[in-house]
Amino acid sequence: MIFPIYVYGHPVLRKVAGNIEKDYKDLQQFIADMFETMYDSDGIGLAAPQAGKSVQLFVVDTTSLEDEDPSLKDFKRVFINPLILERTGEITPFNEGCLSIPGIREDVSRESKIRISYYDKDFIFYDEWYDGILSRIIQHEYNHLNGILFTDHLAPLKKRLLRNKLNGISKGKFDVDYKTVLPGKKKGRRE
Ligand code: NI
Secondary structure, rough: OOOOOOOOHHHHHHOEEEOOOOOOOOHHHHHHHHHHHHHHHOOOEEEEHHHHHOOEEEEEEEEHOOOOOHHHOOOOEEEEEEEEEEEEEEEEEEOOOOOOOOOOOOOEEEEEEEEEEEEEOOOOOEEEEEEEEHHHHHHHHHHHHOOOHHHOOOOOOHHHHHHHHHHHHHHOOOOOHHHHHHHOOOOOEEE
């Protein structure tokens, strides 16, 4: 099943997501649906809140980036209850986008290297280091689980310049070929 993508301004994107227990209902199906949704929208990462589920899970598949770096070809993984334990290395800018913020791409500065613990789909525990593009994607998706969007990292002036565009996205002013959910309209408001 392909989930619609929740877009900028929706409260689910601002919540701190809850932990997933081992007996989480239909977990394997949920993971399969997350991958299907991500592929449908040509994403390389997708966090559960973007599918309207406020739980600690994101998926990554960098196969489409193999031209840039052959080591990215077979990286397909689900991260459950992840915890970034260390951030280190040089702080570098990288152009980021987000399925929940269509039409906006900006350079975001982040640490180049991270240590992260997480569980996979079988609840096997991992404690690993990542750098390069993977570290970048993982930090972006990890932020989603804590209610943080990439635009939050931008300088105040840049944020101000984007404000109208972001408000427009909340009102449906964008054009994508995947299904989306806009922030709910206020009760009693007439169209
Ligand atoms: Ni995103």
